Amino acid sequence: MSLEQFKNRDVSDSGYYLVDIDAYPEKGFDKFKRIVARTFRGELFVGLWVVMREMIKFDIHTVQYPKEKLPVGPRYRAVHEMQRLWESGTERCIGCGLCEKICISDCIRMDTKIDENNRKVVSEYTINLGRCIFCGYCAEVCPELAIVHGGRYENTSEQRAHYTDYQDMLTPFDMALNGQVPEYPGFGAVTPHEDERVKSTPLAY
Amino acid sequence: MEIAYFIETVIKIVVILLVFSALAGFGTYFERKILAFMSRRLGPMNVGPYGVLQIAADGIKLFTKEDIVPTNAVGPIFKIAPVITAATAFMAAAAIPFLPQFTIFGYTVHPIVADVNIGILYILGVMAVGFYGPLLGSLASSNKFALLSAARAAAVFISYEVVTGLSLLAPLMMVGSFSLIDFNNYQAGGISDWIIWSQPVAFLLFWIAAFAETGRTPFHLVANDHEIIDGFGTEYSGMRWGLFFIGEYANMFFISFVIVLLFLGGFGDGSVLGALGFLLKMSFFFFFFLWVRAAWPDIRPDQLMWLCWKVLMPIAVINVVITGFVMMF
Numbered sequence A: 001m002s003l004e005q006f007k008n009r010d011v012s013d014s015g016y017y018l019v020d021i022d023a024y025p026e027k028g029f030d031k032f033k034r035i036v037a038r039t040f041r042g043e044l045f046v047g048l049w050v051v052m053r054e055m056i057k058f059d060i061h062t063v064q065y066p067k068e069k070l071p072v073g074p075r076y077r078a079v080h081e082m083q084r085l086w087e088s089g090t091e092r093c094i095g096c097g098l099c100e101k102i103c104i105s106d107c108i109r110m111d112t113k114i115d116e117n118n119r120k121v122v123s124e125y126t127i128n129l130g131r132c133i134f135c136g137y138c139a140e141v142c143p144e145l146a147i148v149h150g151g152r153y154e155n156t157s158e159q160r161a162h163y164t165d166y167q168d169m170l171t172p173f174d175m176a177l178n179g180q181v182p183e184y185p186g187f188g189a190v191t192p193h194e195d196e197r198v199k200s201t202p203l204a205y
Numbered sequence B: 001m002e003i004a005y006f007i008e009t010v011i012k013i014v015v016i017l018l019v020f021s022a023l024a025g026f027g028t029y030f031e032r033k034i035l036a037f038m039s040r041r042l043g044p045m046n047v048g049p050y051g052v053l054q055i056a057a058d059g060i061k062l063f064t065k066e067d068i069v070p071t072n073a074v075g076p077i078f079k080i081a082p083v084i085t086a087a088t089a090f091m092a093a094a095a096i097p098f099l100p101q102f103t104i105f106g107y108t109v110h111p112i113v114a115d116v117n118i119g120i121l122y123i124l125g126v127m128a129v130g131f132y133g134p135l136l137g138s139l140a141s142s143n144k145f146a147l148l149s150a151a152r153a154a155a156v157f158i159s160y161e162v163v164t165g166l167s168l169l170a171p172l173m174m175v176g177s178f179s180l181i182d183f184n185n186y187q188a189g190g191i192s193d194w195i196i197w198s199q200p201v202a203f204l205l206f207w208i209a210a211f212a213e214t215g216r217t218p219f220h221l222v223a224n225d226h227e228i229i230d231g232f233g234t235e236y237s238g239m240r241w242g243l244f245f246i247g248e249y250a251n252m253f254f255i256s257f258v259i260v261l262l263f264l265g266g267f268g269d270g271s272v273l274g275a276l277g278f279l280l281k282m283s284f285f286f287f288f289f290l291w292v293r294a295a296w297p298d299i300r301p302d303q304l305m306w307l308c309w310k311v312l313m314p315i316a317v318i319n320v321v322i323t324g325f326v327m328m329f
Helices: A003-007 A030-043 A043-057 A097-100 A137-141 A173-176 B002-038 B053-065 B075-095 B119-129 B133-139 B143-173 B180-186 B198-213 B238-263 B272-295 B301-328
Strands: A081-082 A108-114 A118-128 A147-149 B102-104 B108-109
Touching: A043 B002, A043 B272, A081 A118, A081 B108, A081 B198, A097 A108, A097 A137, A118 B133, A137 B143, A147 B238, A173 B102, A173 B198, B002 B053, B002 B075, B053 B238, B075 B119, B075 B133, B075 B238, B119 B238, B133 B143, B143 B180, B143 B238, B143 B301, B180 B238, B198 B301, B238 B272
Parallel strands: none
Antiparallel strands: A081 A147, A108 A118, B102 B108
């Protein structure tokens, strides 16, 4: 199943129609007539045929989950990822602290320091995923597209702390250097038609 | 001769027990697979190739599960009830010829444990006793949902024994014997001799009643799935619950054999082809149980009773009367 099918929510012409329902019979003879009609109309065999047809067609819709996975929508908000810059591989996070500030469940904690190049770097960064409600505010507020929501929805670990580690969330360094980090389309990225929607800031009040 | 007969009977009993216990297990596999295919699913796929070993996994699970007897349950009755279901299902098999007689190493084997002269009466009687399993089990388990299930079960079984008996009366009048082997020999001449052609109404009635007899959809009121609670099995766990299932599936196999023997010529003249045809016909009826479960909904208890007493029973009586008149003149 491709992603387009998966995301198609147009139900306007899906073959649904209202069924004619006869009035409920009042007299005994009417009931008898209905019973006879139902008995010899053969609707039971229609039911039998429908299931047999599906069995012969063998059009199986099962997704054998661990082996096969359905595509997840790009804007799905799963466990966070920290991005790197494309070619240099520098961490995108500038340590501005906006995500920590906006987090409504208070689960982001960061420490910053000035390193030897006089750049502000992140020394500590943790997300308490036990508290996180995956609202996406942190990704939305991030000015540098550094913290985003990834598509990793299978979270199993012995300890929650295992996937709150900054180094784990961070894109591996060599991947970034080799240009293997794809243009990020997911939650936190700029939406596709942003150019048309942007308005010039009114300067004159 | 006596000793040889004794040994032969014991061997036959053991073979039937083993074969049909295993088949009952495979019956659950077939049921899950066919229901899955008919609803565009795959069914069990992970244990063994195509999930064949799922029954082994289920068996291990059932055997090793904790056996719980609830507080306030009537212990002895609660414990014996599943055994009644399974035991009566297999006891009914004693009078069913599973294959035509064949000769092996110069010794003629009759694949029937006891060709008693009240064969079909015995089978129906023992199968009817099997209903005490769910009834006693649910009454003894001190659970209100089980109690409701017992009430429904009693209503269904009492109703449908009437239809089973009356529908069989007409063919019995024609054949003049209760033995299933006599039934088979009566129809041995070929397809045109099958009783279904002379007694189509009796065939349909017996077939419908067989669904109630085995407690299958659309008459699955013993353990009503729609209540989510599993009727008589609510308080059962582990192998006791498993015994109910072995009994149910064994019953489905045996009643399929009986339908074919009574109405569809059984194994015919006793050739290999006849034996194969016998098993094929039996498989169709077993498959039909599963097919119906995929296609049709359950009906309400009052509809079931209405169908039995106001429709099927009068038809059965009329059928018997007409058969009697035709035979008289």
